[in-house]
Amino acid sequence: MTIELPDIIKEFDLKRCMQCGKCTASCPAGFESNLRTRLVIYLAKSGTDVLDMKELWCCTTCYSCQERCPKNVKVTDAIIRLRNLAVRNKNFPKIHIAAINAIKDTSNGFPLTPEVSKIRSLLGLPIEPHDVAHDAEELKKFKILLDSLSLLDLVEVVPE
Amino acid sequence: MKYSLFPGCIAKNMYPSIEKSTEIIFRQLGIDLIRDAYTCCPAPGVIRSYDFDSWLVIAARNLATAEKSGSDLMTICNGCYGTLHAANQHLIGHQDALKMVNEKMSTIGVSYFGRTKVVHFVDVIGDMIPQIRENVKVELGLKIAIHYGCHYLRPSIDSGQNPENPEILEGIVRALGCESIEFPEKLSCCGAGGGVWSGDEQVSLRILEKKLRFIKESGADCILDVCPFCHLQLDQGQKRLKARYEIPVLHLSQLIGLSFGTKDKILGLHTHMVSTRDIARKAKKARREIALDGD
Numbered sequence A: 001m002t003i004e005l006p007d008i009i010k011e012f013d014l015k016r017c018m019q020c021g022k023c024t025a026s027c028p029a030g031f032e033s034n035l036r037t038r039l040v041i042y043l044a045k046s047g048t049d050v051l052d053m054k055e056l057w058c059c060t061t062c063y064s065c066q067e068r069c070p071k072n073v074k075v076t077d078a079i080i081r082l083r084n085l086a087v088r089n090k091n092f093p094k095i096h097i098a099a100i101n102a103i104k105d106t107s108n109g110f111p112l113t114p115e116v117s118k119i120r121s122l123l124g125l126p127i128e129p130h131d132v133a134h135d136a137e138e139l140k141k142f143k144i145l146l147d148s149l150s151l152l153d154l155v156e157v158v159p160e
Numbered sequence B: 001m002k003y004s005l006f007p008g009c010i011a012k013n014m015y016p017s018i019e020k021s022t023e024i025i026f027r028q029l030g031i032d033l034i035r036d037a038y039t040c041c042p043a044p045g046v047i048r049s050y051d052f053d054s055w056l057v058i059a060a061r062n063l064a065t066a067e068k069s070g071s072d073l074m075t076i077c078n079g080c081y082g083t084l085h086a087a088n089q090h091l092i093g094h095q096d097a098l099k100m101v102n103e104k105m106s107t108i109g110v111s112y113f114g115r116t117k118v119v120h121f122v123d124v125i126g127d128m129i130p131q132i133r134e135n136v137k138v139e140l141g142l143k144i145a146i147h148y149g150c151h152y153l154r155p156s157i158d159s160g161q162n163p164e165n166p167e168i169l170e171g172i173v174r175a176l177g178c179e180s181i182e183f184p185e186k187l188s189c190c191g192a193g194g195g196v197w198s199g200d201e202q203v204s205l206r207i208l209e210k211k212l213r214f215i216k217e218s219g220a221d222c223i224l225d226v227c228p229f230c231h232l233q234l235d236q237g238q239k240r241l242k243a244r245y246e247i248p249v250l251h252l253s254q255l256i257g258l259s260f261g262t263k264d265k266i267l268g269l270h271t272h273m274v275s276t277r278d279i280a281r282k283a284k285k286a287r288r289e290i291a292l293d294g295d
Helices: A005-011 A022-026 A037-045 A054-058 A064-068 A075-088 A094-106 A114-122 A136-147 A151-155 B008-013 B016-028 B046-050 B052-069 B078-093 B095-108 B121-126 B129-135 B168-175 B201-218 B228-240 B252-259 B277-289
Strands: B002-006 B032-034 B073-075 B118-120 B143-147 B222-225 B249-251
Touching: A005 A037, A005 A075, A022 A037, A022 A064, A037 A075, A054 A075, A064 A075, A075 A151, A075 B046, A075 B052, A094 A136, A094 A151, A094 B046, A114 B016, A136 A151, A136 B052, A136 B095, A151 B046, B002 B016, B002 B052, B008 B016, B008 B078, B008 B228, B016 B032, B016 B249, B016 B252, B046 B052, B052 B073, B052 B078, B052 B095, B073 B078, B073 B121, B078 B095, B078 B118, B078 B228, B118 B121, B121 B168, B121 B252, B129 B168, B143 B168, B143 B201, B168 B252, B201 B228, B222 B228, B222 B252, B228 B249, B249 B252
Parallel strands: B002 B032, B002 B073, B073 B118, B143 B222, B222 B249
Antiparallel strands: none
16 A cells, blocks of 8 residues: 555545644643644644654544544544554654564464463463464464565564 | 454453453353454554554454354454454445455455444443343442543444443443442543553553542542453553552453352452452452352
8 A cells, every 4th residue: 555645634634624723632642742633633734744753653542633623634543544654654663563573473462471371271261262373274374464464564674 | 142252462361351251241141252263453553553454454354254253243342343343344335445355365265245243342231231230149339430441432433432421331330230430531541542552651651640540539449441451551550650549440341240249259350460359358248248159
């Protein structure tokens, strides 16, 4: 999938934004970080590059802004797609690579640990949950599927 | 009635007490939970933020698994619901997207026809209030701080809920003989979503702490959540903060389990980070009063 800023402006109706600020006022992350949703939308709809804004990654995707937007701008969906674009510019928090690698290796974002295996056993649950992670054939197929997607290539970090 | 249970990574691999409690209460309600082989939903915060199409394909593989097994898919997690419900709506509404995921999945012999129905367990429970009442053995009388979490409510175009004034959990809490107490920021985020939990611990914890402060002031006996990821943040997060809040955290399946008369240890309440001792004690006392077997 190729993504361009004009597509995001169009798909999520950013031009409708009248800068009322209800998004910023509704944003739980904005109170605790530099994220100013109104500003992100203002810059994006004006065609300005927002991809290196670190606060793009402070959004918890709670959807309060999108829910309350009086002009029905799809604010949260736009932020998510702006992140997609930032990732294509290799602008993303490297810390997330661990979760993506966990999915690559085990099919789960939070893999089973020996400690939790013990708790599972203590509770009388099967030590290995019934899932793709513990089904060799399905896991093999999942890895083939994942390899055919862009996700892993996108997060591949070029050594500096 | 039967559902294909989609427990999600966190209930399986971090809070198995939630998986166990879910199995117990649905057995008591006469609903079969079948188990199919799923992957991560995948996480709406991280994976969707990185590549929408990859997120859609991985979700479609899970939706196709449920479709093949012939059951509606039931999640016990807002994150899984956020992904699977939203991805499903997107695929049903966009033929080109459905075609794209099917092309990708054809390499492993999987196809999706858009027939899976994704339900959140809260909606299943909310439709069974008379059966819930019939099964309540112990009225705990707890003062409860309800935490809906985000992706059960929002975006409402997908969830069909009233995101500013939801009532379903209040009704369930009442049916269990408990009391829902009001507090500021009740409907706001726990701070875990969107990749912030792993991406920016300080921001994540500050959002959490604001909410915890209001809950502490409200005098609630415990927090009630309907999502293992919120549960992780609310329970483990309390231990990552300097200030001590010590507010017990229960997933709805666990509160129902206690109310249906199952012992706290069987439900795994002792495996949480924040002590649930006070809740367990109240449950034990209530069980003694009605001389329930096993104590």
